[in-house]
Amino acid sequence: MSSAQQTSTDSDTESTDYGDFEFIVVSNRLPVDRVTDDDGSSSWRRSPGGLVTALAPVMAKADGAWVGWHGAPDETLDSFDEANMRLVPVPLSGEEVELYYEGFSNATLWPLYHDVIASPEFHRTWWDSYRRVNERFAQATAAVASKGATVWVQDYQLQLVPKLLREARPDLRIGFFNHIPFPPLEIYAQLPWRRQVIEGLLGADLIGFQRPSDASNFLRCVRRFKGHTIKAQQVHVTSENGEFAYVSRAEAFPISIDASAIAALAQREDIIERSREIRRELGNPQHILLGVDRLDYTKGIGHRLKAYGELLEDGDITVEDAALIQVASPSRERVEQYRLLREDIEGSVGRINGTYDTMKNTAIRYLHHSYPVEEMVALYLAADVMLVTALRDGMNLVAKEYVAARTENRGALVLSEFAGAADTLRQAILVNPHDIDGLKAAIVKALTMPRAETMRRMRIMRRQVLQNDVERWSKAFLDALHDGGRGES
Ligand code: G6P
Numbered sequence: 001m002s003s004a005q006q007t008s009t010d011s012d013t014e015s016t017d018y019g020d021f022e023f024i025v026v027s028n029r030l031p032v033d034r035v036t037d038d039d040g041s042s043s044w045r046r047s048p049g050g051l052v053t054a055l056a057p058v059m060a061k062a063d064g065a066w067v068g069w070h071g072a073p074d075e076t077l078d079s080f081d082e083a084n085m086r087l088v089p090v091p092l093s094g095e096e097v098e099l100y101y102e103g104f105s106n107a108t109l110w111p112l113y114h115d116v117i118a119s120p121e122f123h124r125t126w127w128d129s130y131r132r133v134n135e136r137f138a139q140a141t142a143a144v145a146s147k148g149a150t151v152w153v154q155d156y157q158l159q160l161v162p163k164l165l166r167e168a169r170p171d172l173r174i175g176f177f178n179h180i181p182f183p184p185l186e187i188y189a190q191l192p193w194r195r196q197v198i199e200g201l202l203g204a205d206l207i208g209f210q211r212p213s214d215a216s217n218f219l220r221c222v223r224r225f226k227g228h229t230i231k232a233q234q235v236h237v238t239s240e241n242g243e244f245a246y247v248s249r250a251e252a253f254p255i256s257i258d259a260s261a262i263a264a265l266a267q268r269e270d271i272i273e274r275s276r277e278i279r280r281e282l283g284n285p286q287h288i289l290l291g292v293d294r295l296d297y298t299k300g301i302g303h304r305l306k307a308y309g310e311l312l313e314d315g316d317i318t319v320e321d322a323a324l325i326q327v328a329s330p331s332r333e334r335v336e337q338y339r340l341l342r343e344d345i346e347g348s349v350g351r352i353n354g355t356y357d358t359m360k361n362t363a364i365r366y367l368h369h370s371y372p373v374e375e376m377v378a379l380y381l382a383a384d385v386m387l388v389t390a391l392r393d394g395m396n397l398v399a400k401e402y403v404a405a406r407t408e409n410r411g412a413l414v415l416s417e418f419a420g421a422a423d424t425l426r427q428a429i430l431v432n433p434h435d436i437d438g439l440k441a442a443i444v445k446a447l448t449m450p451r452a453e454t455m456r457r458m459r460i461m462r463r464q465v466l467q468n469d470v471e472r473w474s475k476a477f478l479d480a481l482h483d484g485g486r487g488e489s
Contacts, residue, residue, distance in 0.1 A: 016147075016169065016171070017143070018145070018146050018147045019065075019142075019143055019144035019145050019146055019149075020063060020144065020146055021062075021063045021064060021065035021086060021144045021145060021146055021149060022062040022063045022064070022146050022149050022150065023058060023059065023062035023063065023064045023065075023149065023150050023151075023152075024064070024065045024066070024067060024141055024144060024145055024149060024150070024151045024152070025051075025055055025059075025064070025065075025066045025067070025151075025152050025154065026066075026067045026068065026137055026141050026151060026152070026153045026154065026158060026161060027051075027066070027067075027068045027153075027154035027155060027157075027158070028068060028069055028101070028105070028154075028155065028157035028158060029068050029069055029070075029071060030066060030068035030069065030070050030071070030087050030089060031046060031047050031049065031051065031052035031066060031068070032044040032045060032046055032047055032070070032082055032083075032087060033045050033047045033071075034070070034071070034072075044080070044082045044087075046082065046083045048372070048373050051154070051255075051470070051474075053258040053261065053470060054258070054469075054470040054471050054473065054474040055474055056083060056084065056085070057471075058474065058478070059084055059085040060084040060085070062150075063086075063146070064084070064085045064086070065079075065085060065086040065087070065088055065144050066085055066086070066087050066088065067088040067090060067137060067140050067141050067144070068087075068088075068089070068090060069089065069090050069091075069092050069101075070087075070089040073092055073093060073094040073096075073097045074091075074093055074094050075091060076089075076091040077089040077091070079144075086144070088140055088141075088144055090133075090136055090137055090140050092133065095129070096129055096132075096133055098334075099125055099126045099128075099129035099130075100126070100129040100130050100132075100133040100157075101157070102332065102334055102335050103121075103123065103125075103126035103129065103130075104123075104126035104127055104129065104130040105130070105156065105157045106332050106335050107120070107121050107126075107335055107336070107337065108120050108121055108122060108123070108126060108127075108191075109156045109157075109159075110156070110180070110298075111297075111337070112183060112187065112188070112190065112191060113156060113180050113181055113182065113183050114180065114181060114183075114298045114391070114392040114393075115181075115183065115187065115391070115392045116187055116190075117297055117298055117391050117392060118297050118337045120190070120191075122190075122191070122192050124192075127192070127193055130160070131160060131196075134158055134159070134160035134161050134164060134200070135160075135164055137158055137161050138160075138161045138164035138165050138168060139168070141161070141165060142165060142168045142169045145169060145172055147171055148171050148172070148173070149171075149172055149173070150172070150173045150174075150175070150478070150481065150482070151165060151172050151173070151174050151175070152174075152175045152176075152177065152477075152478070152481075153165075153174065153175065153176045153177075153204065154176075154177055154179065155177070155178060155179045155180065156178060156179075156180055159176075159197050159200045159201050160196070160197070160200035161176075161200070161203075162174050162176050162200060162201055162202070162203030162204035162207075163199055163200045163201075163202065163203030164200070164203065165203060166203040166204075167203075173205055173481060173482070174203060174204045174205055174206075175204055175205065175206045175207075175208065175477060175478070175481040176201060176204035176206070176207045176208065177207075177208040177209075177253065177255075177477065178207070178208065178209050178210070178214065178394075179210070179255065179394050179395070180210075180394040181210065181211070181214050181217075181392055181393075181394050181420075182209055182214040182215070182217045182218045182221075183217060184217050184220075185217065185220045185221050185224055188217070188221050189221075189224075194221070194225055195225050195226065198218075198221060198222055198225055198226055199226070201218070201248075202222070202226070202228075202235060202237050202248045203248075204248060205246075205247075205248060205249070205481060206248070206249050206251070206477070206480055206481045207248060207249065207250045207251075208251060208252070208253040208477050209250065209251070209252050209253070210252065210253075210254055210255060210394045210395050210420040211252055211254065211420050211423055212252040212423075214252065214394075215233065215250045215251055215252050218250050219233065219235070219250055222235055222250075233249050233250050233251050234247050234248075234249050235247065235248045235249070235250065249480075251480065253473060253476055253477045253480075254395060254420060254423065254424060254468075254473070255394075255395050255397070255470065255473050256397075256400060256465065256468050256469050256470045256472070256473050257397050257400045257401055257404060257465070257469065257470055258469060258470055258471070259400070259404040259465050259466045259469040259470075260404075260466065260469065262373075262377060262380075262401050262404040262405050263404050263405065263407055263466065265373065265374060265377040265405070266377050266380070266381055266404070266405040266406070266407045267407055268374075271374055271377050271378050271381065272378075272381060274374075274375070274378035275378040275379070275381035275382040276382075277378075278325075278378060278379065278382040279382050282323045282325075282362075282365065283323075283360060283361055285319075285320070285321055285322055285323045285361070286321045286322065287317075287321060287322040287323075287384050287385065287447050288322070288323055288324075288325060288382055288383050288384055288385075289308075289322060289323070289324045289325070289383065289384070289385040289386075289387055289443070289446075289447075290324070290325045290326075290327075290379055290380070290382070290383035290385070290386050290387065290402075291304055291324065291325070291326045291327065291328075291386075291387045291388075291389075292327045292329075292376065292379070292386075292398045293327070293328055293329070293390075293398070294328075294329050294331040295328040295329065295330060295331050295338065295341060295342055295345065295368065296331055296332075296338070296341070297337060297338075297341045297391075298390055298391055298392050298393060299389070299390050299391070299393070300389035300390050300391045300416060300433040301326065301328060301345050301389075302341075302344060302345060302348060303389055303391070303433040303434065303436065303439065304326075304387050304389045304433070304439070305326075305345070305348045305349065305352065305364070306348070306436055307389075307436050307439040307440045307443060308324055308352070308363075308364070308443070309348070309351075309352045309355075309363075310436065310440055311440055311443060311444070312352065312355075312356050312363055314440075316440070316444055317443075317447075319356050319357060319358060319361040319362065319363050320358075320361055322447070323361070323362060323363070323364075323365060324363065324364045324365070324387075325364075325365045325367070325379065325382075325383070326349070326364055326365070326366050326367065327367045327369070327370075327371065327376075327379065328345065328366065328367070328368050329368075329369065329370035329371075330368060330369075330370065342368075345366075346366070346368075349364050349366040352364055353366075376401070377401075377405050380401060380402050380405035380406070381405060381406075383402070383411065384410075384411055384412070384446075384447070385411065385412050385413075385414060385443070385446040385447060386398075386399070386402040386411065386412070386413045386414065387414050387443070388413065388414065388415045388416055388419060388421070389414070389416050389431065389433040389439065390416045390418055390419045390433070391416070391418055391433060391434070392418050392419075393416070393418065393419040393420060393421075394420050395419065395420035395421055396415075396416075396419035396420065396421045397421075399413060399415055399419065399421040399425060399428070400421060400425070400465050403425065403458065403461045403462055403464075403465045404462065404465050404466065406458050406462065409454075409455045409458040409459045409462065410451065410454060410455060410458065411454065411458060412429060412445075412446035412447075412449055412454050412457070412458075413425065413428040413429065413446075413458075413461070414428065414429045414431055414439075414442050414443060414446050415428035415429065415430055415431070416430075416431055416432070416433050417430045417431065417432060418432075418433070424464055424468070425461050425464065425465075427456075427457035427458070427460045427461050428457070428461065429442045429445055429446055429449075430442075
C-alpha cells in the first residue's frame with residue numbers, strides 16, 4: 001500500500017514482525033454467532049447486520065481479517081476462517097466482561113455519550129480494565145496486519161486502539177468510526193480520563209462520526225483538552241515536545257443499511273404472507289403501530305408507551321382499531337440500569353394492557369425477543385406506522401430498515417429528531433419525544449395522514465435510503481481514509 005513505510009532505517013534488519021492481512025476491521029464483537037447443531041457440535045454463522053454485509057466484499061478482495069471478542073467469557077480460541085475472512089478472537093476474562101464491557105463501556109461511556117440520560121459511573125478499576133483490554137485488541141491487530149495495511153477500528157469500546165496501534169505500527173493507515181453520538185464538551189468534560197480518550201482517538205488518520213454535530217463536538221473537545229491547532233476538520237497533532245507530528249481528520253459519515261437486501265426480502269411472497277398472518281393474529285385491526293428497539297434507556301420506549309397510554313385514555317385510539325407491537329430485544333442484562341429499565345417498561349405495558357385489553361384485543365403486544373431479519377421485515381410490512389422515539393441515538397437503523405421495506409411507498413414514520421437518521425429522513429413526522437403532547441399529536445397525524453401524502457413522503461425517503469446504502473457508506477469512509485494522505489511532516 002502507498003502509505004507503507006520502512007519502520008527501520010536498516011532494511012535488512014527490520015524490527016517489526018508483519019502479519020499477513022492488508023485490511024483489518026477491529027470491533028468489540030466479532031461478526032459471527034456460535035450456533036449449536038442438533039448433534040451438539042458447534043459452528044459459526046455470520047451475524048446479520050449492515051457493517052459485516054458492507055465489508056464482506058472488501059474483506060474478500062483484500063486479504064481481510066476481523067479482530068474482536070467472540071462473546072463468551074474465559075475462553076481462548078484460535079483464529080479461524082469464516083465467510084471469506086480470517087476471524088481473530090480476542091479473549092476476555094469474566095472480570096474484564098464486568099469491568100471493561102459492562103462497566104466502562106456500557107455504564108460509563110454509553111450513558112455519558114448519550115446525553116447522560118442515565119447517570120454515568122466513573123470507577124478507576126473500570127478504566128484500568130478498559131485500558132488493558134484496548135491494549136490487547138491493539139496487540140492482536142498489530143500481529144496480523146501486513147506492512148502498510150489499512151485498519152478500521154469500530155466504536156466506543158475501543159477508543160484507545162488507534163493511538164496504541166500508531167505507536168506499535170507507524171506504517172499502518174488507521175481509521176476509526178464512532179457508531180454512537182459524541183457528546184457536547186460540557187458533558188464530555190465529566191470524564192476523568194477525557195485527555196487520554198481524545199489522545200487515543202487522535203491516533204487515527206480519519207475519525208468518522210454519524211452526524212456533523214458529533215464531529216464538531218469532538219473537535220471542540222480536542223481544542224479544549226489538547227490545544228492542537230485545528231483547520232477546517234483537520235487536527236494538527238503534535239508530539240510530546242510540541243512539534244507537528246501528523247494530521248488527523250474528523251468528519252461525518254452517516255451509516256446506513258443493506259437497503260436492497262431489505263427491499264428484496266420485502267418482496268418475497270412468504271414474507272408478505274407472514275405479514276398478513278401477523279395482522280390476522282392481531283385480529284385485523286385497522287392500524288398496526290410498531291416499535292423495534294434494543295431494550296435500552298436511550299430508545300425512549302417509556303415515552304412512547306406514555307403517549308400511547310394517554311391516547312387510549314383520551315379515546316383517540318381504541319384497542320379494536322389499533323394495536324401497538326413493541327419488540328424489545330434483550331440487551332446488556334447484567335447492567336443495573338438495564339435491569340431497572342426492563343422492570344419499568346414491563347410495568348408500564350402491564351398497566352396499559354391491564355386497563356385496556358379485552359378478551360379479544362390487546363393494546364400492546366410486547367415481545368422481549370430478538371428475531372431473524374425475515375420476521376423483522378414481515379413486521380415492517382405489517383405496520384402502518386413505525387415509532388422511533390429515541391432520546392438520543394447515533395443513527396437508528398431500524399428507521400432506515402422500515403423505509404427500505406415499504407416497497408409500496410405506504411406507511412408513516414414517526415422519528416425522533418434526536419436520532420441521527422433525522423438528518424436525512426426529513427419527510428418523517430419528526431418529534432421531540434420529551435414533548436408527550438407533541439408525540440401524541442404526531443402519532444395521531446401518522447394514523448390519519450391522507451394516503452397520497454404518506455406515499456409522497458415515503459417515496460422520497462425510500463430514494464434516499466436506497467441510494468445511500470451501507471456499501472456506499474463504507475466506500476466513502478475508506479476512500480477518504482486513503483485519499484487523505486498521512487499528512488506527516
Ligand atoms: C450499539 C453499539 C454497538 C453494539 C450494539 C449492541 O449499536 O454501537 O457497538 O455492538 O449496540 O450492543 P452490545 O453491547 O450487545 O454489543
